Amino acid sequence: MADIPCVLGLIPQLCYLWIEEIALYRLEFTDRMETLLNHLLWSQEFWLPPSITWNDIDEGIAGGSRHPLPCDLLIAFPLALGFIAFRFAFERILALPLSRKLGVTDRVQVRVPPNPKLEAFYMQKKKHFTQSELVGLEKHCGLTPHQIQNWLRRRRNHDKPSNTKKFCEASWRFAFYLTAFMAGLDVLKDTAWFWDHRDCWRGYPKQPVSESHYWYYILELSFYWSLLLSVYKDVKRKDFREQIIHHIATISLISFSYCSNFIRVGTVVMLLHDSSDFLLESAKMFNYAGWKKTCDILFVLFAAVFLGTRLLVFPCRVLYSTFVESLDFFQPFPGYYFFNGLLLVLQGLHIFWAYLILRMLYKFIFLGKVERDERSDDESDVEEEEEEWDSGLEEECCWEQSKGSFKSKLTSLADNCVLNNLTHQRRNMNSGLPKAR
Template sequence: MGCFFKLRQMEALLDQWLWRQEYWLPPGITWKDIKTSGDSRYPLPRDLLITLPLALGFIALRYIFERVVAVPFSRQLGVRDRIQVRAAPVPKLEAFYTQNSRQPSQSEIVILAQQCDFTQRQIETWFRCRRNQDRPCNTKKFCEACWRFVFYIVAFSAGLTSLIDKPWFWDPKECWNGYPYQAIAEAQYWYYVMELGFYWSLLLCVSVDVKRKDFKEQIIHHIATIFLIGLSYCGNYVRVGTLVMLVHDSSDFLMESAKMFNYAGWRKTCDTLFVAFAVVFLVTRLVVFPFKVIHSTLFLCLDVFDPFFGYYLFNALLLLLQALHIFWAWLIIRMIYKFVFMGKVERDERSDEESEVEEEDEEQEEEDDDKEESSWEQGKGALNSKFTTLADNCVLKNLTKQRNNTSSRFPKAR
């Protein structure tokens, strides 16, 4: 009884400060005007409370899925983890590594060498080896990509099935026909809450997932997406909101599938999927999203209501999302340009590692291996390096994401 009373208090507090009707509804419209009646369901803020337990359920389901399905599947596809040499246990160096810096400066290396009675070369080698231990293995990255692929393909299929026969799927003007008195179907309601619950789970797991160079951009993306889904539901922007989610899901599952085959070493399959992903991403994020969806929310809706707080906030978040699309699209286009017109691709600009120093470590190890290889193998490795970088580019790593550690199978040419 006490728990129920606290929930009612929390709901009343949210209604008073966060869900004020003048924030999220056009002038002259109240929450009482938008309510569930008969067989029709209308969006209400309290409906979103279910997304938090859903997020916890997604996390638990992911834990089971990765161990029961993803790991055995990765072995079937041939995913192999690189064998890492563990750093020798040196308490002083370990304390410096965990408490100060993963990459000591030259002056710090000198001091550590004196304290541990090591040479500077031994100190540098120890820190490189220690950083390698913290690198995510291919199996971990494959499991993350596999989990996201399954969700995105299911979400895209469900969303397309529920929207393809709706008039606003073909004509954005229909998104505002009868607004805000627009009932939502049960399928669209679950499409909304499942997407929101999933992005909550991604945000909650961001500290344990593989970290990448665009870590901050990913955090911004998740937060903006959560706000967009939640606020669009509260303001009954459900029709245009379903279009936004469908546009994003259409390319995300291609990206995750390409990463899966990348970690498994299936080069041609990965390249084909990446090309498909790049085409779909550029078309949906740079053409459909701004010229159809954002144009509708910025201009077409003004024929139905006057601007209010929710209008400005919703469009600001959409424009923020579009800025991230342009950032990622620029990285894709630049990488493709270098590959097609310059005949080479620089190292992935959005890798799984937390710093560029670790990339240099891997390059050094590969250069050491090159000393024992023939010139024919070096040329072969150079060719494979181009396709590997193309497949494992900044956006291919998750938009998410991840650099191909299997390159050790074919050492790069000097």
């Protein structure tokens, strides 16, 4: 019994030693995981050319205000959320009153009477349904196919984005792209690599990064993160998948080029992209406002700048510099192929969008106006969609009717053939009787 207090007194010490051992094991495990992640994610053999280490990039601070560190990119996430919040305020405080002053009007939506069965059918099928499904739905709702069709059309029109919403989105992107282009032009016009792209690689990797170039990089990265985070709430575009690929490729390019200190060529790439994007967004704004002549003029300017920068300057100057001129300063390494592969993805998207723009130019030349943005809105005009909706259902109805009439014609034709055979046989029998006699 006397040993019980001694044993109880040892329990706190044992717990303390146990906790201390767990903490040491946790610290050792954390160090091992950090070493493993550094080896996998920040391997010098992948990110940097041969015989170049991270210490070589750190030495670049001697000639400038900072040197690139991967942890610098973490600030892009809170800034992206800040962009989303600022966009929310911008669209309601500035863009919405501007849309009213420019005369943006929305189509009056017809009220849809509540119908739980049709609502469930619409949420399940959207616009992909057949006439036979409408006939089956008629039995459960007690409505005629025409009434069901009108209800579904009105319900679908309610999900369409209004011109005001599309105008506000375009005005937000226009404001950022214009600001980014002017700021990028201001910080790059005095640099040597803006005029001679070989200077993008001279002295690599010991290249200092100025504060203006750093914030230009971080703000562009934050903006594209905000676009990627809000892409599902924005107006759905015809090139929705291509837009997601573009955002992911752009974010990867900005992040990789910053970590590898390819910032000089990265700033040139960003400036080239911003030079035409604000013209496209301004053309959209005036298109939604009904200013057709202004929209046509801006679209022609956008097409000229886009085709010139994305199909001439970008492949002939930038891609040539990253593929060929860079090899005069370092040997190829895995990051070199990764970086150029992402640039080729962007170039493929440029060719795709150029095809859509050339289609619009064809319409502009031969029809005299730009009817709609082939690159932009996935939702066409309501009148056009109603015509397509009605024509699709009418074609299916006509096909069902034509199948029924075709079957009836076949049956009548078969009956006629049977009757003709019977009459023909009777005639043969009657004609053969006198000969037998």
